[in-house]
Amino acid sequence: MRRVYLDNNATTPVAPAVFEAMKPYFLEDFGNASSIHWYGQRAKAAIEWGRERIARLLNARPNEIVFTSGGTESDNAALFGMVEASRSEKKHLITTTIEHHAVLHTAKALEKRGVRVTYVPVGPSGVVDPAAVEKAIGPDTVLISVMHANNELGTIQPLEEIGRIAREHDIYFHTDAVQSVGKIPVDVEGLGVDLLSLSAHKLHGPKGAGALYIRRGTVLRPLLYGGHHERDRRPGTENVSGIVGLGKAAELAGEHLAEEIERVGALRDRLEDGILASVPLAAVVGDKSRRLPTTTNISFDYIEGEGFVIAMDLRGVACSTGAACSSGSLEPSHVLTAIGRSREQARSSIRFSLGHFNTPQDIDDTLEVLPRVVEQLRSLSPHYKKDAVSAQPAGANVKALAER
Numbered sequence: 001m002r003r004v005y006l007d008n009n010a011t012t013p014v015a016p017a018v019f020e021a022m023k024p025y026f027l028e029d030f031g032n033a034s035s036i037h038w039y040g041q042r043a044k045a046a047i048e049w050g051r052e053r054i055a056r057l058l059n060a061r062p063n064e065i066v067f068t069s070g071g072t073e074s075d076n077a078a079l080f081g082m083v084e085a086s087r088s089e090k091k092h093l094i095t096t097t098i099e100h101h102a103v104l105h106t107a108k109a110l111e112k113r114g115v116r117v118t119y120v121p122v123g124p125s126g127v128v129d130p131a132a133v134e135k136a137i138g139p140d141t142v143l144i145s146v147m148h149a150n151n152e153l154g155t156i157q158p159l160e161e162i163g164r165i166a167r168e169h170d171i172y173f174h175t176d177a178v179q180s181v182g183k184i185p186v187d188v189e190g191l192g193v194d195l196l197s198l199s200a201h202k203l204h205g206p207k208g209a210g211a212l213y214i215r216r217g218t219v220l221r222p223l224l225y226g227g228h229h230e231r232d233r234r235p236g237t238e239n240v241s242g243i244v245g246l247g248k249a250a251e252l253a254g255e256h257l258a259e260e261i262e263r264v265g266a267l268r269d270r271l272e273d274g275i276l277a278s279v280p281l282a283a284v285v286g287d288k289s290r291r292l293p294t295t296t297n298i299s300f301d302y303i304e305g306e307g308f309v310i311a312m313d314l315r316g317v318a319c320s321t322g323a324a325c326s327s328g329s330l331e332p333s334h335v336l337t338a339i340g341r342s343r344e345q346a347r348s349s350i351r352f353s354l355g356h357f358n359t360p361q362d363i364d365d366t367l368e369v370l371p372r373v374v375e376q377l378r379s380l381s382p383h384y385k386k387d388a389v390s391a392q393p394a395g396a397n398v399k400a401l402a403e404r
C-alpha cells in the first residue's frame with residue numbers, strides 16, 4: 001500500500017541533505033565544543049555555522065540565537081525567564097487561549113507561583129485581535145506571548161500590530177513561531193518580537209533541537225543551571241549534530257521559501273477544494289485568508305475524528321485530529337473549543353498538514369479514499385440523517401453548516 005503523510009505539523013521527515021550534513025558529527029567530528037583541542041574546535045565551528053544560518057533565516061544576529069532542545073524548552077525558557085528576571089513585585093503575563101500547551105501549561109505553572117495571567121479570547125476566525133491584547137495590558141504586565149501560526153488551524157496572527165503595541169507600552173514580546181519558521185517569512189525586526197521560539201523537527205530538521213531568539217539587550221533568567229555554554233544563557237553540552245541539522249534545514253527553507261509557499265499552497269488548496277466538492281457537510285475551520293500554506297482544518301459533521309484518523313490510516317493516509325501531543329486524549333482540542341466550536345464540532349475536525357515531500361499523487365490518493373471513509377463513518381452514526389444530507393449537493397456544505 002502506498003502511504004501518504006499529511007501530518008507535517010506534528011513532525012516532518014528529516015531532509016536527506018540535512019541528514020548528510022549531520023552525519024560527520026556522530027562519527028568523525030564528535031568533539032565537545034568546549035574543548036580547546038582540534039576536535040572541540042571542529043564542533044564549535046559547526047555550532048557557529050548553524051547559528052549563522054538560523055540568524056539569517058530570521059533576520060537576526062548570530063549572537064541573538066540560543067540553542068535549546070526544541071520548541072517546548074524555548075517556550076518555557078522565554079516565559080519563566082522573562083517573568084523571573086522582572087524585578088517588579090506584581091507580575092502579569094498576557095497570552096491567548098489558542099496557544100500550544102508548551103505556552104499554556106507554562107502560564108498555568110506561573111499562575112501557581114503568583115503570576116497574574118490573562119488569556120486573551122479568540123473568535124471563530126482563529127486570529128487574535130490586537131485590540132484585545134492591548135486592552136489586557138496593565139501596569140504590571142511583564143510579557144506578551146502570542147504564537148505566530150496556530151498549529152491546529154494554521155492561522156497566522158497579526159504579530160506586527162501586537163509588536164507595535166508591545167513597544168508602545170514598553171513590554172517584552174515573545175512569539176512561539178514553531179509552526180511558521182521555514183514555512184512563511186519570519187523576520188524578527190518586521191514582527192517586532194523580543195523573543196521567538198523555533199523547533200528543527202517542524203522544518204525537516206531533527207527532533208530534539210531548537211532555538212530561542214533573544215533580542216540583544218534582553219535579560220532573562222536561565223531555566224537551567226550548569227556550565228557557561230551559550231554565553232551563560234543555556235548550559236549543557238551542545239547537541240552539535242542537531243544544531244547542524246537545524247542550520248541546514250534553515251538554509252534549505254530560506255533558499256526555497258517562495259517556491260515552496262507556491263507549490264505546497266497549491267497542493268493544500270487542491271486537497272481542500274477536492275474535499276469540499278466531494279463531501280457534503282464539510283467546512284474549513286478558521287480564517288482562510290490568513291493561513292499557513294501547509295495547513296487546512298476541516299470539520300466533517302457526524303464524524304468522530306479519532307475514528308476518521310484510524311480509518312484513513314488503514315487506507316494509507318496519515319492525518320490528525322489536532323496537536324500530536326493531545327492524541328489519545330478524550331478531551332476535544334482546546335484550540336477549537338476556545339474559538340467557539342462545540343465539543344461535538346471540535347471532535348469532528350481533522351487537520352491535514354503538508355510539507356516539502358508531498359506530491360500531487362498524495363492529494364489524488366487522499367481524495368480517492370476520503371469521501372468513502374466519511375460516508376462509511378456517517379452511515380454508522382445514529383444522528384446522520386442520510387436522506388436529508390444526500391439531497392444536498394456537495395459544495396453547498398459551507399452554507400449549510402453556517403445555517404445549523
Ligand code: PLP
Pocket residue numbers: 009010069070071072073075100102147149150151176178179199200208210323324
Ligand atoms: N509550539 C507549537 C506551536 C508546536 O506546534 C509545537 C509542537 O507541536 C511546540 C511548540 C513544541 O515543540 P517541540 O516538539 O520541539 O517541543
